[in-house]
Amino acid sequence: MAAIRLYDTRSGELRQLVASPDGSIGIYACGPTVYGRIHVGNARPFVVNSLLKRFLAHEGHDVTLVVNITDVNDKIYDAARAMGVPSADLAAEMGAHYIADTDALGLGRPDSEPLASETIEPIVSLIAELIERGHAYVVDGDVYFRVRSDPQYGSLSRRSIDAMNQGEGVEGAERKEDPLDFALWKAHKEGEDTVWSAPWGRGRPGWHIECSAMAEQKLGVGFQIHGGGNDLVFPHHENEAAQTRMARDRELAQIWMHNGMLQFGEEKMAKSVGNVMPLHEVLDDVGRNALIMLFVGAHYRQPMAFDDMRLMEALARVARVRDAARGLVDGESPAEMRHLRDAFFEALRQDFNTPAALAAMFDWIKEANKREEPVGRADLVEMLAVLGLQNLAEHGSEAGAEEQELLDQREDARAAGDYAEADRLRDELRGHGWEVRDSSAGPELVRVEQ
C-alpha cells in the first residue's frame, strides 16, 4: 500500500498516515453548532472530509468518518430565546436543515453523527476522571479544566501559555483559579431550558469536552485524523487535545488536519463577520458539481476565494469534464494513459493535493480528446468517483419530445438552406436548456451546464 502523507498541525510537517493494526482509519471532524442554517464556508470541511474518506477507501482502507453535531450551546439558547421557542426544538429543526443541506452535496453521510445531547454520560464520566486526577475543579457547580496542569498545553497551536492573552472579562473569570482555565461543565442558569444531572450539580457540558467524549466514544483514543477548520485550532482543538491527554494519558488523534477558510471579499466568511452565503442558496444557484469542483480546485489548507467568478470558472471546468466524458465509451482506458491516472492518485497521497490531482485529470482528458479511436472511460470514472463527481461521466438525460421536434425542424431548415430559421431554432433550444452540437454523425442535443 503506497504511503499517504498529510500535514499535521501539531508537528507542523507532513506525516505519514498510519492505519490501525487492523487496517482501519478513523476520522473525527467537528461539525456545526445548530442554531442556524449552515453557510458555504461550513461546507468546505464537510466536502474535504467526505472526499478524503473516499480517497482513503480507494487506497484500500476501512474508513470511519465521524462528524458531530453540537446541539447544546449558548448560541442555541440565545437564538431560541430570541425566537421564543424551546432550545431543543430549534436545535432539532436546524439539525434537520443541516442534514438536508449537506445531503444536497450528494456525497453521502458520515458514518456517525453523534449529538452532544445524547453523549452526556460519557461527557460526565470524562469530566469526573479529570476531577479525580486533579486536572479539573468544581466551583459553584461549574467545572473548570486546570490548563497549567497540562505541561503540553499549547503544543497543538504551538503557542506558549505565557504569551496568551489572559482571557479577562470572560464570564466566570472571577471563579477560575487561572484565567486560562476553561469550562468543562456549566451550572444551570436561569432561562436555560435544557439541563442534565452530574455528581457536582445540574447543568450542561461545555463546548470542548463534548468533542473529546464523542470522538472517544465513536473511535476510541488515538485514532488517525482529527479535522476541522483552522479557526478551531485554538482554543477548541487545543482544549480537546488537553482534556483527553490528561484523562487518558494518550493523544486523542495522530494527525490534526485543518482546512483553510473561505474568503468572501477580503475577509473570511463567517457568521460573526456577517458575510455568509447559505449553502442551500449556493447549491440552488449553481449546483453541487460546480461547488465541489470549486473546492477541489484549491488545496484544502489554503484560504479560498469565493465569489461568482470562481463559481463560473468551476462550472466551466465541470462542463469540460462532462463534454469529454460524453465522447468516451464503456470499458478499460488505454494503457498508455495509465500514468496520468496514476499521477492523479499520487497527488492525493501527497497531502491530499486535489488541484494537482485535477491537473493530472485534465491532462488525461486532453489526451482522450485528442485520440481518434474510442477511449474507454474506466480511468476517468475512477478519478471522478474519488472527487464525488462520477455523475459527470454518466449518460445525461435525454431531451424531451418537444426538443427533439425542434431539432428535427432545424435539420429540415438546414437541409433547405434556410439558415436563419435553423439558427432561430437553435436559439430556441438553448432557451429550453439544450445546446445543439453538429458533428459528422449528425446533430446532438447537449444539456447546458446549470
Added chain:
RNA sequence: GGCGCCGUGGCGGAGUGGCUACGCAGCGGCCUGCAAAGCCGUUUACUCCGGUUCGAAUCCGGACGGCGCCUCCA
C-alpha cells in the same frame, strides 16, 4: 503585541534547486453553412533587497504587503 500561513503569468491555482502544471478568459488557426465542442499555436509568471550555489521563483536572512488565530466562528 504574540503565534501561524501566504505573496506565482489577465484571473484562479499547483509545484520543483536546473527539464518553466492545470483550469478560466483573450488572440490566431483547423473544423463548421455559421456556431458550439474539440484540436493546434499564442502574450511566458514567480513582491523587493541581500546571501548560499556552477545555477533559485524554489534554500537562508531581511524588508514590504495580505490573511488567519490569540474572544463565538468550519
